[in-house]
Amino acid sequence: MKNTLETWIAFRYLRTKRTEKFISLITWLSTGGVALGVAALIVVYAVMTGYSGKLRDKLVGMNAHVSVYALSGPIPDGGSEVIGRIREIPGIKRVVPILLGQALLASGGSNSGAAIRGVDPADPDFLEVVGKGMVEGSASSLGGEAPAVLIGRELATELGVKAGDRVRLTIPIGETPRSRLFLVGGVFNSGMYDFDSTFAFLSLKNADDLLGMNGAVSALDIRVDDIDKAPEVAETLRNVLGQRWWVGDWKRMNRNIFSALALQKAVLSLILGLIVIVAAFNVAATLIMVVIEKTREIGILKAMGAKNTTIRRIFAIQGLIIGSAGALFGAALGIFVCYMQNTFQFVKIPSDIYLFDSLPMEPEVISTAVFSIAAIALCWLATLYPSWQASRMDPVRAIRTE
Numbered sequence: 001m002k003n004t005l006e007t008w009i010a011f012r013y014l015r016t017k018r019t020e021k022f023i024s025l026i027t028w029l030s031t032g033g034v035a036l037g038v039a040a041l042i043v044v045y046a047v048m049t050g051y052s053g054k055l056r057d058k059l060v061g062m063n064a065h066v067s068v069y070a071l072s073g074p075i076p077d078g079g080s081e082v083i084g085r086i087r088e089i090p091g092i093k094r095v096v097p098i099l100l101g102q103a104l105l106a107s108g109g110s111n112s113g114a115a116i117r118g119v120d121p122a123d124p125d126f127l128e129v130v131g132k133g134m135v136e137g138s139a140s141s142l143g144g145e146a147p148a149v150l151i152g153r154e155l156a157t158e159l160g161v162k163a164g165d166r167v168r169l170t171i172p173i174g175e176t177p178r179s180r181l182f183l184v185g186g187v188f189n190s191g192m193y194d195f196d197s198t199f200a201f202l203s204l205k206n207a208d209d210l211l212g213m214n215g216a217v218s219a220l221d222i223r224v225d226d227i228d229k230a231p232e233v234a235e236t237l238r239n240v241l242g243q244r245w246w247v248g249d250w251k252r253m254n255r256n257i258f259s260a261l262a263l264q265k266a267v268l269s270l271i272l273g274l275i276v277i278v279a280a281f282n283v284a285a286t287l288i289m290v291v292i293e294k295t296r297e298i299g300i301l302k303a304m305g306a307k308n309t310t311i312r313r314i315f316a317i318q319g320l321i322i323g324s325a326g327a328l329f330g331a332a333l334g335i336f337v338c339y340m341q342n343t344f345q346f347v348k349i350p351s352d353i354y355l356f357d358s359l360p361m362e363p364e365v366i367s368t369a370v371f372s373i374a375a376i377a378l379c380w381l382a383t384l385y386p387s388w389q390a391s392r393m394d395p396v397r398a399i400r401t402e
Contacts (some may be wrong), residue, residue, distance in 0.1 A: 005188025006310060009301075010317035026286045033279030034326025034375050035333060040272045042334030042363055046232045048265035050362035052258065055355065056299035058192050060250055061129045062199075064221035065230045067253070068237065069246045074216035078204075082241065083220065089240065091095055091233050093225050096120050099207040105151070105200060107167045108158045114155060114200040116169070118217075125223055130188050130201065136184025137163030139213035142203045148185030152196030156187045164386065169200070171210060180210055193351040273374075280378040283322050287315055298390050299399040308391035315387035317382060323379025327372040338363045 037101075068086070075082065079097045086095050099118030104111055119126050121143035130150065131139040140150045151165065153161075161167055170179040182202070190196055208215065209392050227250070234249035241247065251258070291298070295305050298311060338361040341347055345358040 006313045007317055010314050010321060013348040026289065028278060030282040030286045031322050031326045033282050034276060034323055034379060035330035037276035037279050038327050038330025038371050038375050039334040040275055041269060042331060042368050043337050044268050044272055045265065046338045046361040046363040047359060048261060048363065049364060050360035052261050053362055054360045058190065059254055060227055061076050062190055062195055063250060065224045065227050066222040066234045066237065066247065066249045068222065070245055071244055074213060074218060076216050077218050078215055079220050085240065086222065086237065089233065089236055092357050093230060094125065094220060094223040096123050096221050097204065098219055098221050099204060099211060099213060101171065101211045101216040104172055105159060105167050106171045107161045107165065110159045112155060114157050114267065116202060116207060117197050118202050118204045121203045133184050133188040133190050135189050139186060141185025146183045147180065147206045149182040150186045150188055150201040151184060152199055152216045153189040154189055154193060154197035155200065164285055169210060178210055178212060192355045194355060207245055276375050276378055278327065280382040283319055283379050285383035285388060286382055287318060291386050291390045295393065296399060299395045302393065302395035303399060311391040312387040315390055319379045319383030320376065323376040327375045331368055331372050337365055
C-alpha cells in the first residue's frame with residue numbers, strides 16, 4: 001500500500017499542470033536522451049559485432065582453419081607423407097594440398113593480375129563455400145575435361161568476361177613465361193571485394209601444369225571440427241611436425257584485424273556511453289526543478305506525516321520511471337534500426353574499403369540488457385541529490401513557499 005502511494009505520487013508529479021509545461025518538456029527531453037543513448041549503444045555494438053562475425057565467417061569460409069607451410073619451400077609429392085601424420089591428430093576434419101601463385105589474366109584488350117589458387121575440385125568444403133557464391137557457371141567445372149578457371153565477380157567485370165568465355169593465364173616468371181588458355185567455368189561472389197577482385201581458382205592438376213611444380217604443393221589447408229579450437233590444433237601440429245614447418249591458425253593470421261575491431265568496439269561504446277551519462281545529468285536537473293516546483297506539496301506531505309525516506313522514494317521512483325521508459329524506447333529503437341538494416345540494407349558502404357557492400361548488424365540480447373540496465377541504474381543514481389534535497393525540507397517553510 002505504501003509503495004503504491006509513493007508510485008502514484010511519483011506519476012502525479014510527472015504529469016505536470018499547464019503552468020508547468022517547461023518541466024514537462026525537460027522530462028520528455030531527459031527520457032529521449034536516455035533512449036537515444038541506449039539506441040546508439042545497441043546499434044554501434046551490433047555493427048561491430050556483426051562486422052566481426054561476418055568477417056570471421058568469410059575469412060574462415062574462404063581460407064583454411066589451419067595452414068601448414070614447409071620452411072624449405074614447396075612440399076614434394078603433394079605432401080602425402082606429412083598429410084598422413086597430420087590426419088592422426090584428433091580434432092582434424094580434413095587436410096587438402098593447395099598450390100599458390102601469381103598470374104596475369106588477359107581477355108581481348110583487358111588484363112589483370114590475379115592470385116592463383118590450385119585446389120582439389122572434389123573437396124566438399126571448396127564446393128560448398130565457393131559453390132554457394134556462384135553467380136554464373138558451376139564450381140564443379142574445375143573437374144571437367146576442359147581446363148577451367150573460376151574467377152571473382154570484380155575480376156570478371158574488370159576483364160569483361162563471363163562464364164563460357166576464354167581467358168589466357170600467363171606466369172611471367174623464368175626465362176620462358178608459361179601461358180595457357182582457360183575456359184571461364186564460373187564467376188563467384190564471396191561478398192568480399194579483396195577476394196572477388198583477386199582470386200582465380202584452378203584444379204590442382206591444371207595449376208601444377210601452369211606453375212611447373214612437378215607434383216609439389218605450396219601448402220596444406222586444414223579444416224578442424226571446431227574453429228574456436230584451431231589455435232590448440234595448430235599448437236599440437238607444431239609439436240608433432242617440428243621446427244622445419246610453419247603452422248598458423250586463422251586467429252593468429254588475422255590477429256591484428258580482430259584486435260583492432262575489438263579495440264574500436266570498446267572505444268566507441270565508451271564514447272557513446274557518455275550520451276547516457278549526459279542524459280542522467282538531465283534527469284537530475286529535471287528532478288531538481290520538480291523539487292523546486294513542488295516545494296509546497298512536499299511540505300504538505302511531510303506535515304501529514306510522510307517520512308524522509310518516503311520523500312526520497314518518490315523522487316527515486318520518478319528517476320526510475322524516466323530511466324526505464326528511456327531504456328525501453330531506446331532498446332526498441334535500436335533493435336528496430338538493426339532489423340531494418342538487415343532486411344533492406346539501406347546503409348551501403350564501399351566494398352573496396354570495408355570488404356562488404358552493406359553494413360551488417362547483429363544485436364545481442366546480453367549487451368542490449370546490459371546497456372538498458374546500466375541506463376536505468378545511472379538514472380537512479382541521478383535521483384540521489386534531488387531526493388535528498390527534497391527530504392531535508394522544513395515542512396513549515398515549504399508550505400509557506402509561494
